[in-house]
Amino acid sequence: MNLQLEISLRVRRAIAAAFPSAADAAPLVVQAQNAQFGDYQSNAAMGLGKRLGQKPREVAQKIIDQLDLGDLLAKPEIAGPGFINLRLRPEFLAQALAAVATDDRLGVPLAADPRTVVVDFGGPNTCKPMHVGHLRSPIIGDAICRLLRFLGHKVVGDNHLGDWGTQFGLLIAGFRRFGPEVPESADPLERLVAIYKLATALADQDESFRAEARAELAKLQAGDPANLAQWRQFSAWSLSHFNEMYARLGVHFDETLGESSYNSMLAGVVEDLKSRGLARPSEGAICVFWDDEKLPPLLIQKSDGAFLYATTDLATLKYRCDRWHPSEIVIVTDARQQLHFNQIFDAARRWGIAEDVVLRHVFFGTILGPDGRPLKTRSGDLVALKDVLDEAENRALAVVRDKSPDLSSEEMAAIARVVGIGAIKYADLSQNHQSDFVFNWDKMLALQGNTAPYLQYAYARIRSILRKGNEPGLAASAAPLLLTEPAEAALALKLLRLPEAIDAATDDFRLNLLSNYLFELSAVFTTFYESCPVLKSDPAVRAVRLRLCDLTARVLKQGLDLLGIDVVERM
RNA sequence: GCGCCCGUAGCUCAAUUGGAUAGAGUAUUGGGCUUCGAACCCAAGGGUUGCAGGUUCGAGUCCUGCCGGGCGCACCA
Secondary structure, eight states: OOHHHHHHHHHHHHHHHHOGGGTTOOOOEEEOSSGGGOSEEEOHHHHHHHHHTSOHHHHHHHHHHHOOOTTTBOOOEEETTTEEEEOBOHHHHHHHHHHHHTOTTTTOOOOSSOOEEEEEEOOOBTTSOOBGGGSHHHHHHHHHHHHHHHTTOEEEEEEOOBOOSTHHHHHHHHHHHHGGGSOOOSOHHHHHHHHHHHHHHHHHHOHHHHHHHHHHHHHHHTTOHHHHHHHHHHHHHHHHHHHHHHHHHTOOOSBOOOGGGGGGGHHHHHHHHHHTTSEEEETTEEEEOOTTOSSOOEEEEOTTSOBOHHHHHHHHHHHHHHHHOOSEEEEEEEGGGHHHHHHHHHHHHHHTSSTTOEEEEEEEOOEEOTTSSBOBOTTSOBOBHHHHHHHHHHHHHHHHHHHOTTSOHHHHHHHHHHHHHHHHHHHHHTSOTTSOEEOOHHHHTSOOSSSHHHHHHHHHHHHHHHHHTOOTTTTTOOOOOOOOSHHHHHHHHHHTTHHHHHHHHHHTTOHHHHHHHHHHHHHHHHHHHHHSOSTTSOHHHHHHHHHHHHHHHHHHHHHHHHTTOOOOSOO
16 A cells, blocks of 8 residues: 555545535645654645635644544644644554565555556667667666566567668678678677778778768668678677677566668658648758747658658657557657657657657666766777676675675675676666766775665675574464564554655656665664664564564565666675 | 756765755764674764745745756758
8 A cells, every 4th residue: 555645545535525615635745754743744734725715724623623544543733834744553554564564565556557558768779789878778768667567567668779770881881891801709799890990991081982882771771682681690690799788787678679670661651741741841851840840840851862760760659559559658768869759759749640648758867987978988989888797797796705705606706796787777776867877886886875785785684684583474474563662663664665665766757766765764674673683582572573574675675676676695 | 049958065866846954875073793794883064955036824846037067959860
């Protein structure tokens, strides 16, 4: 149960009963910022007082008079200008906790209205190794998919590969010219990149080679079998690299429909938009116009007849609507594409292909180095993704060696993978995705403070306790859990707020709200851990505390899993 | 020139979308392991929320104008 929602409903009913003319007023129930004000508070009375011309504190009293406290709430208090302070009854806490402890979903309800959501994330360009700029989309997109799935929605995660474009003429011509002289290696993609560099260098100074590349591009676009086969080979090499990276990141896609998948639709898209009067010729090209100049023109066909990525994106939206009939399409890309997707979404709505479909652009900021500039190597290239992941794991491994020298080297390596990758993901997901992400190796992998390792460490410590205190039927009993210590009550309340954290994180895909919750849960737990001995306490108390430990571990594990972060039993 | 985003503690970020005394981490300082894992905990200091107005019971949040930064804006994706 989402407590905030439940209390909101009750306050809403109380307002309707007390003030029928203002039954639509928002209950404005939020978690109390300060424990001295209780567990929740309603801020409705102030605005209502103004609206009704009554004193806010009297309005608050009338709401309270109508409020169904049930077994949920203790007697409310009015404070300040008209805040209604609400406190959960200890008996309710004990009973609710016992109920959650026997629930596989840890109290998180399934969505009442399961929807189909297409999530577009990933999207690296083929024929190039992934780099640090490809990190955020899969991390954020995969977490969004996991959240939606957990809530019972049908999710289609799609990797919209950049697998089509003018560079393929140069790649095919270059591969024929330089292939024989560049030795085969274990990594065919690496070899392809080397060849591409030679080809671009030659094209810079050789007009006939440029013409050759243009001819190969034209043949490819016309469906020449040999060039198509070559192109497929390039894609296969690229995908094998991508899949390796996604596997290390623990990221999953349901579909991999690259830009090339939509080629056959493009001419039809332009024709359709023209016939509906949305697009028209301009300076030899075809553009979608906004006659009210709300948005700048959107070019969908070049004067040479070629289509652009706006055309592909419109075709992609149409395909997704036709195939999956989603209620929502979410596209996860960097923030620079905001204008582009404003145009695409608005054009799609006017086009009429996405009626009743919520179109959302979830955008993220640039990854910057500690100097505030994009992360680059000494030679000026963006840092390879593989190197980022290696570095994270190596640094984590050094810490594991230092802290837990008794573990086997296999265990150390496995832990380093989980901790290193988790550190990167958590660093990203624990802040607002819209802002730039300052990528500081030392801070992220310092493995202390508000980081994945802190949460993973809390989990490992709990598991250690549970191993030692292993008792049969730990989670089986639904008996209320009597909480006497403040630290126990604080932990219990935090545990009951998982549904609120998940709902908040899902509403606007603000994953940092779930991260923050998990960090706060860990902090509340470690405070409990310091002040409340578990294994050494009296049997009755011990049983309650073991259940608190067990539940905390399960919530941490589940919450981190929703963020795509693993846990380990020892670290 | 037009548009979007941003400016919060030394640094990196929050602030439940208009609520009470702006909070965390980090760094600094002091304290805590013969007791369930110290990758931890407890405490302290650190703020004119870029500046100036405005809206109202109440503004980091909303409106206006400046200052500073980032990113976009027709034949790349």
